[in-house]
Amino acid sequence: MGSTRARIAIDAMGGDHAPAEIVAGALRAREELDVEVLLVGDEPQIQSFLGQHTSSFPLEIVPAEGTIEMHEEPLSGLKRKPKASINVAMDLVKQKRADAVVSAGHSGAAMAAALLRLGRLRGIDRPAIGAVFPTILAGKSVLILDVGANVDCRPKFLEQFAVMGSIYSEYVLGVSEPKVGLLNIGEEPSKGNDLAIRTHEMLENNPKISFIGNAEGRDVLSGRFDVIVCDGFAGNVLLKFAEAVGEIMLQILKEELPQGLHGQLGTALLKPNLKRIKQRIDHAEHGGGLLLGVAGICIISHGSSQAPSIFNAIRLAKEAIDNRVLDRIQSSYQKSAAPTADGE
Amino acid sequence: MGSTRARIAIDAMGGDHAPAEIVAGALRAREELDVEVLLVGDEPQIQSFLGQHTSSFPLEIVPAEGTIEMHEEPLSGLKRKPKASINVAMDLVKQKRADAVVSAGHSGAAMAAALLRLGRLRGIDRPAIGAVFPTILAGKSVLILDVGANVDCRPKFLEQFAVMGSIYSEYVLGVSEPKVGLLNIGEEPSKGNDLAIRTHEMLENNPKISFIGNAEGRDVLSGRFDVIVCDGFAGNVLLKFAEAVGEIMLQILKEELPQGLHGQLGTALLKPNLKRIKQRIDHAEHGGGLLLGVAGICIISHGSSQAPSIFNAIRLAKEAIDNRVLDRIQSSYQKSAAPTADGE
Numbered sequence: 205m206g207s208t209r210a211r212i213a214i215d216a217m218g219g220d221h222a223p224a225e226i227v228a229g230a231l232r233a234r235e236e237l238d239v240e241v242l243l244v245g246d247e248p249q250i251q252s253f254l255g256q257h258t259s260s261f262p263l264e265i266v267p268a269e270g271t272i273e274m275h276e277e278p279l280s281g282l283k284r285k286p287k288a289s290i291n292v293a294m295d296l297v298k299q300k301r302a303d304a305v306v307s308a309g310h311s312g313a314a315m316a317a318a319l320l321r322l323g324r325l326r327g328i329d330r331p332a333i334g335a336v337f338p339t340i341l342a343g344k345s346v347l348i349l350d351v352g353a354n355v356d357c358r359p360k361f362l363e364q365f366a367v368m369g370s371i372y373s374e375y376v377l378g379v380s381e382p383k384v385g386l387l388n389i390g391e392e393p394s395k396g397n398d399l400a401i402r403t404h405e406m407l408e409n410n411p412k413i414s415f416i417g418n419a420e421g422r423d424v425l426s427g428r429f430d431v432i433v434c435d436g437f438a439g440n441v442l443l444k445f446a447e448a449v450g451e452i453m454l455q456i457l458k459e460e461l462p463q464g465l466h467g468q469l470g471t472a473l474l475k476p477n478l479k480r481i482k483q484r485i486d487h488a489e490h491g492g493g494l495l496l497g498v499a500g501i502c503i504i505s506h507g508s509s510q511a512p513s514i515f516n517a518i519r520l521a522k523e524a525i526d527n528r529v530l531d532r533i534q535s536s537y538q539k540s541a542a543p544t545a546d547g548e
Numbered sequence: 549m550g551s552t553r554a555r556i557a558i559d560a561m562g563g564d565h566a567p568a569e570i571v572a573g574a575l576r577a578r579e580e581l582d583v584e585v586l587l588v589g590d591e592p593q594i595q596s597f598l599g600q601h602t603s604s605f606p607l608e609i610v611p612a613e614g615t616i617e618m619h620e621e622p623l624s625g626l627k628r629k630p631k632a633s634i635n636v637a638m639d640l641v642k643q644k645r646a647d648a649v650v651s652a653g654h655s656g657a658a659m660a661a662a663l664l665r666l667g668r669l670r671g672i673d674r675p676a677i678g679a680v681f682p683t684i685l686a687g688k689s690v691l692i693l694d695v696g697a698n699v700d701c702r703p704k705f706l707e708q709f710a711v712m713g714s715i716y717s718e719y720v721l722g723v724s725e726p727k728v729g730l731l732n733i734g735e736e737p738s739k740g741n742d743l744a745i746r747t748h749e750m751l752e753n754n755p756k757i758s759f760i761g762n763a764e765g766r767d768v769l770s771g772r773f774d775v776i777v778c779d780g781f782a783g784n785v786l787l788k789f790a791e792a793v794g795e796i797m798l799q800i801l802k803e804e805l806p807q808g809l810h811g812q813l814g815t816a817l818l819k820p821n822l823k824r825i826k827q828r829i830d831h832a833e834h835g836g837g838l839l840l841g842v843a844g845i846c847i848i849s850h851g852s853s854q855a856p857s858i859f860n861a862i863r864l865a866k867e868a869i870d871n872r873v874l875d876r877i878q879s880s881y882q883k884s885a886a887p888t889a890d891g892e
Contacts, residue, residue, distance in 0.1 A: 340796045340799065340800075352733060355733060355740060355741035355744075356741045356742055387785060389696060389699060389780070389781055389784040389785065389788075396699060396781065397699035397700045397779075397781045398699075398700055400699075400781070420784075420785070420788050421784065421785040421786065421787065421788030421789035421790075421791075421792065422788040422789065422791060422792035423792075424789055424792070425789075425792060425793065425796055426792070434785075435741075436733070437733055437740065437741045437744070437782065438781065438782050438785055440733040440764075440765065441731060441733065441764070441765040441778075441782055441785075441786060442765060442785065442786070442789060443765065444733075444764050444765030444766040445765035445766065445768055445769075445786060445789065445790070446765075446789070446793070447765075447766060448765065448766035448767075448768070448769060448770070449769065449790070449793050449797075452684045452769055453793075453797045453829070455684065456684075456825055456828055456829070457825065460821050460824050460825045460828070461818060461821050461822075461825075463821055463824075464820075464821070466817040466818070466820075466821075467817070467818060467821045469814075469817055470813075470814040470815070470816075470817030470818035470821070471814070471818070472814075473810040473811070473813055473814030473817070474805060474810070474811060474814035474815070474818070476808075476810075477804050477805050477807055477808070477810075477811045477814070478805075480804050480807075481800055481801065481804045481805075484800055484804070485797070485800070
C-alpha cells in the first residue's frame with residue numbers, strides 16, 4: 205500500500221455543499237487524523253475555501269475540471285468529462301498516488317467511475333454499496349448491503365456481499381465475529397422469495413461468515429445483526445425510507461412538542477435531551493456508504509453531507525486502509541477459488 | 549349483499565389478546581356503528597367476556613372449535629381443524645350469513661382460508677394484502693400493497709394491485725382520484741429492477757388509475773401518494789421496518805427525554821403533547837390490513853390488536869361493505885375483459 209500513512213483522494217466538487225463543506229471536513233481530518241488529504245477539483249475554488257489555511261503537506265490540491273451533475277447519466281457524463289473530479293480521484297488510486305476515494309457527488313457516477321477505472325476484485329461478480337444504520341442499542345450499528353448498486357441479484361452475489369460485509373464490519377467497524385443476517389419476510393429458512401430461499405442455503409453453508417438467520421424488517425434496527433444482506437432494490441428502499449423516517453420523526457417532534465404554554469416551557473427545558481435524540485436518529489452522523497468489491501477503497505457519502513459527515517467518511521476510509529480491507533477480501537476469494545477449500 | 553345493514557363475522561379467538569380485546573372491540577362497534585356483529589369462537593369464553601352484556605341482536609355468537617396457532621403451518625392447520633374460528637368465519641361469508649370477516653389471528657391462515665373457502669374474484673390472479681400507513685401530513689394516510697401475500701410477482705399482478713388499491717382508497721378511505729405510485733429506487737421510468745421497469749409501463753397505460761410515477765423509499769410517507777404498489781417481499785420488509793421504527797422512536801423518547809432534572813420536569817409538562825405524538829406514530833391506531841382480490845371482504849388485523857384496533861377494523865369492513873368495494877373491483881375487471889375497452 206505504498207507509504208504507511210493513509211492517502212485519501214477527496215472529490216471536492218461533489219455534493220450539495222461542495223466545495224465549502226468538503227474542504228472544511230478535509231481540513232478537520234488533516235488536524236485530527238493521521239492522513240494525507242488530496243483535494244480533487246477546481247483549484248481556485250478550493251483555495252478560496254481553504255482561506256488562511258495553506259495547501260501544504262499533508263494536504264494537497266489536485267486539479268480537475270468539472271463534475272458529474274446529479275441529473276447527468278453517469279456513463280455518458282464520465283465519458284464526456286474525462287477530467288471530472290471523480291474521474292481524476294479514481295485515477296489517483298489507480299496510479300497508486302492515493303489509497304482511497306471519498307465522494308459526496310453523484311453516487312451512480314462514483315460507482316461507474318470506480319468500476320471503469322479500478323475494476324472489480326478477483327472473485328467478486330458485483331460490487332455492492334454498504335450503508336451503516338444506527339440501531340436501537342446506543343453505540344451499536346448495522347451494515348446493510350447492497351443499498352442500490354444491484355437491483356436484480358443472484359444468490360451468489362448476496363453471498364459475496366455477506367463475506368465482504370463481514371470483513372468490513374470486523375476490520376473497519378471493529379466488530380469481532382460479525383453476525384450476518386439475510387433480509388427476509390419470516391424467520392424460517394423456507395420463507396421468502398426465490399432469491400432469499402436460495403441465498404439462505406448458501407449462507408448457512410459458508411464457513412467464512414457467522415450466519416445467524418433471516419432478519420425481518422422489524423429486526424433490522426434491533427442490534428441483533430451486525431451485517432444484513434439484501435438485493436439493491438430492497439436495500440435502497442429501506443435506506444431511503446429509514447432516512448426519511450428519521451426526518452419525519454424529528455419534524456413531528458418539532459410540530460407537536462412546543463404546542464401550548466406547557467409545551468413551550470417543557471420543550472425549552474428539554475433542549476439538551478432533544479439534541480441527543482436528534483444525534484441518535486440523524487443519519488448524517490454516520491459517515492457514508494462504501495463501495496465494496498472494486499479494486500480500491502471508495503466511500504460514497506450522502507449528497508447532503510456537511511463537514512462532519514465528510515470527516516467521518518475520511519475516518520472510515522483511513523480505517524479501511526489501515527486494516528487492509530481490500531487485501532483481506534481478495535485473499536478470502538483466493539482461498540475460496542481453491543477446489544479443496546475446507547473452511548477457514 | 550342481503551340485508552342493508554353490514555354483517556361482520558369476527559374471529560373472536562385470533563390474536564394475542566383474544567378473546568378479551570376482540571370481544572371488547574366488537575361490543576364498542578355494536579354501540580357506535582350500525583352493524584351486525586357475529587362473534588365466532590368458543591361460546592363459553594366469549595360469553596364470559598361479554599359480562600353483563602348479552603349476546604342479543606345485533607350481536608350474535610357463532611360457535612367454533614379451536615384456532616390456528618401462530619406456529620402452525622396454515623394449510624395443514626386449516627385442514628386439521630375444519631371448525632377453527634377462521635374457517636367458520638369464512639364459511640359465514642360463503643353462506644351469505646355475513647358480508648365480511650375481521651381477524652387478528654394467524655394472517656397466513658386467514659389468507660389461505662379466504663382463498664380456499666371464498667376463492668378469488670374473476671380477473672384477479674393474486675390477492676394482495678394492503679396496509680394503511682400514516683404519512684407526514686396529519687390525517688392523510690397511504691395504502692401500500694402488497695405487504696406479504698406474494699413474494700414473487702409479475703407486472704400484471706402489480707397492475708391488479710393498483711386497480712384494487714385505487715378502488716379501496718376511493719370508496720373506503722374516501723380519497724377522490726387516488727394518486728398511485730410504484731415503489732422504486734429512482735424517479736425515472738427506466739429505474740429499478742426488471743419487475744419495476746415492466747410494471748411502470750403497464751401502470752402508465754392503465755386508464756383505470758391515476759398513476760403519478762415512481763415512489764422512492766423517501767416518498768412513502770410524504771403524503772404525495774395515496775396508493776403505492778410493490779411486491780410482497782419489499783412491502784413486507786417495509787411494513788415490519790416501519791412498525792419497528794415507530795416503536796424505536798417512542799423508546800428513544802422514553803429513554804432520553806426524562807434524563808436530568810430539567811428533563812423530568814419538561815417531560816411532565818409535555819405529557820399531553822407526547823400522547824399526541826404517540827398517536828401519530830402508532831400503527832395500532834390504523835385498524836388493519838385488508839385482503840383484496842378474494843371473493844369476500846377480509847380485514848386482517850395485527851396480531852397485537854386490542855379493542856381500538858378491532859373497532860377500527862370493523863369500521864373499515866363496514867365502509868367496504870356499504871361502498872360495494874367487491875362489486876366495483878369485479879365490474880372493473882369485467883369491463884377490462886372486453887377487447888374494446890376504451891378507458892374508464
